[in-house]
Amino acid sequence: MTFGACDCSGYLPPEYIIDGAYSTKSDVFSYGVLILEIVSGKRNKGFCHQDNLLAHVWRLFTEGKCSEVVDAAITESVHLSEALRTIHVGLLCVQLNPEDRPSMSSVVMMLSSESTLPQPNLPGFFTSTSMAGDSSSSSSHKQYTNNDLTLSIMSAR
Template sequence: MNPKISDFGLARSVGGNETEANTNKVVGTYGYIAPEYAIDGLYSVKSDVFSFGVMVLEIVSGKRNKGFCHPDHKQNLLGHAWRLFTEGRSSEIIAESIVESCNFSEVLRSIHIGLLCVQRSPRDRPSMSTVVMMLGSESELPQPKEPGFFTTRDAGKATSSSTQSKVSANEVTMTQLEAR
């Protein structure tokens, strides 16, 4: 029962005493993989923090990051959550199924923490122990920076939902993903 760095099956490629590594092959679940791992094959404990942040935003919104495409701006869940946060409208991402029964301030705090976890630079992301402390306290949270990268669908090129463009926040990289 020793936890390892992982993204749903990635743990098999990391030794028990390693905290970061450089891989030759990127494996993991798209939508949860940290940008530095997806682009450069570099992963660390902060890669797990990114995956955790994605899951927090998925739980709060009731939507999956992969496959989500907002009709107004074509961004995935991370981009949509970031947009709402910067506009002071984070409450709009809360799933209708929980909005009536949830502790509103705790859910807004969870969104804020989720965005801190998916920041572009691993250095900017909190450690998991810090995340646990933030979740269990009411202390003031730092302002998050823009997410590492988020997907924008290109309606002009895509003919089905299986084709999408991945765009980094700094617009340096672009990868076209297509189903097999």
């Protein structure tokens, strides 16, 4: 089984899927996925778009189109600036490298203040079929990924 564009890990962080390592930063990853799901109104597990949910949000973030992430159902009940800040914090939480993720206390401070936020790196389980733009030529599409995992299940005879 390979994690591709339509089959993500859900809330599990890359270091747990790959190495079985778990820490408080694993919870931060899960929280980041959760807040991105809430703001977007989409689920990470089973997100079938050109990308997975994390890559989709990342792509729109880097293109300066974060407002397109916000679910239409909540646009009248939240301030856009708060939703955009939440997306930014969510991307900081889902960093591939656990050391790059903030602590939960930092997440609370970032969400409740207006301080400048650091720029996030590529999220964990990042896959995208087109980082260069929306070209229709299949030769211009490239696969970018931080993770590729094959899972084999062994059973006794």
